[in-house]
Amino acid sequence: MNRADRSAQQVLEAEVLNLRAKLLEVAAGLDRIDRGAEPLADAGTMETFRGAIETLLRPGPNRAERIQLLFSRAYEDSWRENMEV
Known part of the structure; x- marks a missing residue:
């Protein structure tokens, strides 16, 4: 099938x-x-995980894409120069 x-x-x-x-x-x-x-030094990452879990609970398409975007940098046209590539 x-x-x-x-x-x-x-x-x-x-x-x-x-x-x-x-x-x-x-x-x-x-x-x-x-x-x-030891307690977390950077709670920001845990907030991102919470956001990802909340995304899983919301209905709708493209959950994987929405979660990937939570963990990704915003696209920059000058990324090659910034990353020295």
Whole structure:
């Protein structure tokens, strides 16, 4: 069956174990951060993670793109000069 022809239920059934594993991995990482011996020096990164999790909870297309943009720099035409490439 062509992937484009699958129902949402079929996609969920095919993806459930992989998605579950990734969610558990994220949760475990956040737990390790919470158990850290020292408090966070930069809370900005955690705010970005919270924004990403909130993005996952909002319905709509392009969640992956929206999350990628949260973690990305804004595009600059002069990036080659700025990065000395």
